[in-house]
């Protein structure tokens with residue numbers, strides 16, 4: 001355990017890092033192999049290991065999730081309009097703009113802050129081709145309802161599963177829902193490869209298609225079949241991922257303990273609402289979002305400031321909403337009146353620090369400041 005003192009800043013997240021000494025032999029192996037990227041041995045090993053760990057059929061590793069989302073839309077040839085949530089990281093909607101697709105924002109539901117299935121059908125037009133929901137904070141979306149709506153209207157579903165590493169719902173991995181799911185392995189996520197991501201798919205033909213798209217569209221040495229992109233994960237990132245995977249269960253368990261510690265510490269504070277835990281079966285405690293309701297003794301921003309002044313760098317995920325950024329704000333569905341639940345949540349949310357090395361005494365410090 002690393003020492004902490006009361007003056008060192010506490011960030012919202014800190015990446016879990018394996019001992020450097022464990023990385024060295026893998027680096028030596030890369031030097032020996034002289035394969036740095038393009039589906040090298042570590043890349044392929046990580047794909048296999050992740051399929052087994054996550055309980056999914058096929059995975060294609062990417063350089064990051066944003067390129068993964070852009071490629072997923074390409075793989076399914078999505079055009080026209082896509083229904084999505086304003087309550088997410090901006091990359092969700094940006095992936096649509098990069099494909100010339102018009103985002104249509106639909107409000108979230110108040111318990112999970114995920115896309116509200118009751119509001120999806122009203123937003124479908126003849127131009128709608130897909131739904132892009134987000135498992136926000138790792139909470140599974142109402143996957144059955146969304147799959148049902150998609151089937152009824154002949155729409156594709158691409159889940160932005162950037163937060164949902166390791167999350168299990170009633171029928172196994174939440175990543176098995178929809179047509180494709182996209183994970184992020186960015187440094188701030190539960191499982192990281194410095195930068196990285198992956199697309200999960202169900203059949204080998206689709207994996208082959210995605211593998212080709214992430215490698216410029218090459219089918220073989222001399223044949224290019226698509227206007228692909230460079231989305232490949234390097235051997236360095238993949239080798240690092242294999243090390244991370246060895247400790248993932250231990251790290252998830254540490255996150256769960258912190259989550260439970262916050263919940264008991266914050267219980268009964270008037271105006272502080274902790275969002276329900278994520279998984280129906282297995283959650284990943286990727287974030288610890290609280291809503292600072294009007295009954296609390298301070299505003300959300302004053303609470304956020306108080307934490308900052310005490311060296312606690314909590315974050316307002318997700319504020320502002322994606323729909324408030326200049327490239328989205330003039331879309332009709334971005335109107336405040338269309339998104340009341342999302343606007344309320346964005347005005348109340350604070351994500352408190354949570355990461356495996358966060359210590360009990362630090363959690364207590366955060367709780368004591370909020371309690372006042």
Ligand SMILES: *Cc1c(COP(=O)(O)O)cnc(C)c1O
Pocket residue numbers: 064065066067088089091092134160162163183184185186196197
């Ligand atoms: C982190 C994140 C992304 C982007 O992931 P990168 O790997 O950084 O490209 C996309 N969507 C959501 C919801 C995220 O949190």
